[in-house]
Amino acid sequence: MNETTATKSSQRLRVMQHLKAGKSLTSLETLRLYGIMRLPNRISELRRRGEQIEKQTITVENKYGESVRVAISLKGAKE
Numbered sequence: 750m751n752e753t754t755a756t757k758s759s760q761r762l763r764v765m766q767h768l769k770a771g772k773s774l775t776s777l778e779t780l781r782l783y784g785i786m787r788l789p790n791r792i793s794e795l796r797r798r799g800e801q802i803e804k805q806t807i808t809v810e811n812k813y814g815e816s817v818r819v820a821i822s823l824k825g826a827k828e
Contacts, residue, residue: 761798774821
């Protein structure tokens with residue numbers, strides 16, 4: 750296993766542990782909490798491995814007070 754593969758593997762593990770704990774996750778949270786810059790890539794890889802991960806879109810306020818839509822990931826009900 751090369752360094753890149755090991756890094757992706759540990760990132761997938763962190764994301765799954767977070768989601769399995771019943772917590773949602775956004776790209777910004779993933780960067781801040783785990784230093785993972787490409788959450789959509791890790792989610793896609795996990796889905797290819799059979800994980801049920803749902804996506805919801807929510808509206809939040811950005812630092813300028815503007816409403817913006819962001820995606821959040823949630824662990825699906827199927828285990």
